Amino acid sequence: xxxxxxxxxxxxxxxxxxxxxxxxxxxxxxxxxxxxxxxxxxxxxxxxxxxxxxxxxxxxxxxxxxxxxxxxxxxxxxxxxxxxxxxxxxxxxxxxxxxxxxxxxxxxxxxxxxxxxxxxxxxxxxxxxx
Numbered sequence: 001x002x003x004x005x006x007x008x009x010x011x012x013x014x015x016x017x018x019x020x021x022x023x024x025x026x027x028x029x030x031x032x033x034x035x036x037x038x039x040x041x042x043x044x045x046x047x048x049x050x051x052x053x054x055x056x057x058x059x060x061x062x063x064x065x066x067x068x069x070x071x072x073x074x075x076x077x078x079x080x081x082x083x084x085x086x087x088x089x090x091x092x093x094x095x096x097x098x099x100x101x102x103x104x105x106x107x108x109x110x111x112x113x114x115x116x117x118x119x120x121x122x123x124x125x126x127x128x129x130x
Contacts, residue, residue, distance in 0.1 A: 004036040004060055011037065013068060026071045029059055036060065082114050083124050091130050 062070035
């Protein structure tokens, strides 16, 4: 049985965040910590929040290390782009082929063995500002 014991100011901060923050992930983690302080077991919490018990243990561990800073989702999640570092080559190919994306896709497939769809390339161009 592992519980989180909170101080008075931590309880106030978590309750304030639970009421006022729009981010659902932060609210869920605040509520989990408050319920743990009320001596709810990890098994109960995992069924309440519909996550694995290991996830609850990770939330507790990060709370002990970082406190309130551990509540938001950390950056760097999700699929990384395969086109990172090829911005200059793609810009050159766009100028050569008059912004015809099919030819740029063929170039990427032949030269770099990168097979992506047109929409992925469009999103990459939009994100990099090319």
